[in-house]
Amino acid sequence: MRASQYFISTLKEAPSDAEIISHQLMLRAGLIRRLAGGIYTWMPLGLRVLRKVEAIVREEMNRSGAVELLMPAVQPAELWQESGRWEQYGPELLRFKDRHQRDFVVGPTHEEVITDVVRREIKSYRQLPRHFYQIQTKFRDEIRPRFGVMRGREFLMKDGYSFHASFEDLQREYTRMYETYTRIFTRLGLSFRAVAADPGSIGGTGSHEFHVLADSGEDAIAFCPESDYAANVELAEALAPPGPRPTANQPMKEVATPGKIKCEDVAAFLGLGIEKMVKAIAVMRDSEAVPFALLLLRGDHDLNEIKAEKIIGRFRFAHDGEIEQQLGCRPGYIGPVGTRDIPVIADHAVAAMSDFVCGANKPGYHLSGVNFVRDLPVPATVADIRNVVTGDPSPDGKGSLELCRGIEVGHIFQLRTKYSEALKCSFLNEEGQPQTMEMGCYGIGVSRIVGAAIEQGHDGRGIVFPSAIAPFELAIVPVGYGKSTFVREAANRVYDQLAAVGIDVILDDRDERPGVMFADWELTGIPHRVVIGERGLKEGMAEYQGRRDAEAEKVPLAEIAALVRLKVCS
RNA sequence: CGGGGCGUAGCGCAGCCCGGUAGCGCGCUUGGUUUGGGACCAAGAUGUCGGAGGUUCGAAUCCUCUCGCCCCGACCA
Incomplete structure (x- = not known):
């Protein structure tokens, strides 16, 4: 490729609405351009x-025996009504009517469609197992699209669906996909981690997420350095503290804590550690006749809403008015003492506390030296409802947990029969009896990977792409291409040599100053660069520099092609 | 959807308080000089000041309403 015939459109300054580095760099490097909120054009380079x-995803999927097809982006509402997700999915599902007033959706995922395909096509256990996948544009009307391509509304996704005669066979395929994904992300050159995950709204039993490790990631991951335990914090289990509750040493007394609302402030004001605080969170449960309830957490712990939902069902946070009506007190000073029949759900860590501090249900006051049994009943429900924190014991009993952040780029699920049952996707087993198929589902966020790779690979000059996914592997930068025949001929020769052996090379034959060319190829993250100029040519030399190298190295012109081949392939 | 902020040239911004000819840097065009790290000089072009209404002799500026975008809280690849 010659740069003069290609389209390079770089920016010196990033648009101000780009918040994270990958978004800024993608815009500056001319990889993408925004059309509407969360909707982007992929420019030629991007x-x-x-x-x-x-291509890498496709190759590895094919290698693992999955078969590619392409399903419609637009799907009739009937299928979604059949699976029940027409009601469940909410406003994230983009719905519209055609000219006949029939309801349709723009597919955010394709469980319904593939299950429909399979129930029509597959009748016998002899035709199973089967794994179909597609790479397609999806649409989810995200509440808050952000971070460019990382959380767009329109995005490119690989989604695969497997169908099995037995759960055992589903597990076999699940393991195979786990390995396939590991291979894919390794080939992409990303630093990643597979973690146990919450299956979430898609449903099913087992589930793993694949995260690209990056500080800007939206997910928190808990992992144990001493073992291979790793889980999304949404799921990571916080073990109950061992041993009996310490005995009460202090009398309960009311202390004035004017203006101290947050746990940290109260702790500092009283000169106590924050782990002696108990915070009460007031919630309204959807399912209960008496919706109001209090959740108790240790001061230094955060509520895990997913875990809490599993214990108490769907809920929302109570409004200030509701809290005041129930407890006669503003939030900030609420607590579990003297609340009579208000249901209290305590985290394990709270149940193990003694002589603690909590709100007095009286504005401006807290209670100290509070103890269960003596001052308030032991909560009826004690459960794991908090996020794990650094230093918590690993649930597998081997050492303690650490936290890091990740960008979810892949997710595999054992769906079991959630969709096959709803859509009556069955086959005849060996006994000639109808049986519901077991299903697995496997997603990779293709467009998100591009953003994630940049989050992981960048420096002051721009993007540092892994070789496998860089827009070009090599840029040849001739200094004086238009002026010097020597330079032009040498550059053309090197270009021809490398293009002939299949290296993805761009020759910068634009009439630009060297600084502009250097800056462009650094910004766009091209991993290898060869500079050919009259100065070096006089000594028969060219220059090679890797994107991560601090300095260029001089290489005899005759050897440059061989060197580049070596560098590109390593 | 709730809370906060911002919409002025392709991009980054000033001007708004205190109404009176719409500006700066980058980019773009033309000419010249340059040519190993985002050049310099000269001459240019580019704006429904997000939109609609209102107040006013006069609105980018004040008021109302709208739309869009960004940030903070409930979703997911």
């Missing part, structure tokens, strides 16, 4: 990256 990611 498309090359996207296609490379796609």
Whole structure:
């Protein structure tokens, strides 16, 4: 490729609405351009990256025996009504009517469609197992699209669905996909981690997420350095503290804590550690006749809403008015003492506390030296409702947990029969009896990977792409291409040599100053660069520099092609 | 959807308080000089000041309403 015939459109300054580094760099490097909130055009250079990611995903999926197809982006509402998700999915599902007033959706995922395909096509256990996948544009009307391509509304996704005659066979395929995904992300050149995950709204039993490790990631991951335990914090279990509750040493007394609302402030004001505080969170439960309830957490712990939902069902946080009506007190000073029949759900850590501090249900006052049994009943429900924190014991009993952040780029689920049952997707087993198929589902966020790779690979000069997905592997930068025949001929020769052996090379034959060319190829993250100028040519030399290298190295012109081949392949 | 902020040239911004000819840097065009790290000089072009209404002799500026975007809280690849 010659740069003069290609389209390079870089920006010196990033648009001010780009918040994270990958978004800024993608805009500056001319990889994407925004059309509407969460909707982007993939510019030529960006498309090359996207296609490379796609190709690796496709290759590995095929290698693992999955079969590619392409399903419609637009789907009739009937299928969604049949699975029940027409009601469940909410406003994230983009719905519209056609000219006949029939309801349709723009597919955010394709469980319904693939299950429909399979129930029509597959009748016998002899035709199973089967794994179909597609790489397709999806649409989810995200509440708050942000971070460019990382949380867009329109995005490119690989989604695969497997169908099995037995759960054992589903587990076999699940393991195979786990390995396939590991291979894919390794080939992409990303630093990643597979973690146990919450199956969430898609439903089913087992589930793993694949996260690209990056500080800007939206997910928190708990992992144990001493073992291979790793889980999304949403799921990671906080073990109950061992041993009996310490005995009460202090009398309960009311202390004035004017203006101290947050646990940290109260702790500091009283000169106590924050782990002696108990915070009460007032919630309204959807399912209960008496919706109001209090959740108790240790001061230094955070509520895990997913865990809490599993214990008490769907809920929302109570409004200030509701809290005041129930407890006669503003939030900030609420607590579990003297609340009579208000249901109290305590985290394990709270149940193990003694001589603690909590709100007095009286504005401006807290209670100290509070103890269960003596001052308030032991909560009826004690459960794991908090996020794990650094230093918590690992649930597998081997050492303690650490936390890091990740960008979810892949997710595999054992769906079991959630959709096959709803859509009556069955087959005849060996006994000739109808049986519901077991299903697995496997997603990879293709477009998100591009953003994630940049989050992980960048420096002051721009993007540092892994070789496997860089828009070009090599940029040849001739200094004086238009002026010097020597330079032009040498550059053309090197270009021809490398292009002939299949290296993805761009020759910068634009009439630009060297600084502009250097800056462009650094910004766009091209991993290898060869500079050919009259100065070096006089000594028969060219220059090679890797994107991560601090300095260029001089290489005899005759050897440059061989060196580049070596570098590109390593 | 709730809370906060911002919409002025392709991009980054000033001007708004205190109404009176719409500006700066980058980019773009033309010419010249340059040519190993985002050049310099000269001459240019580019704006429904997000939109609609109102107040006013006069609105980018004040008022009302709208739309869009960004940030903070409930979703997911």
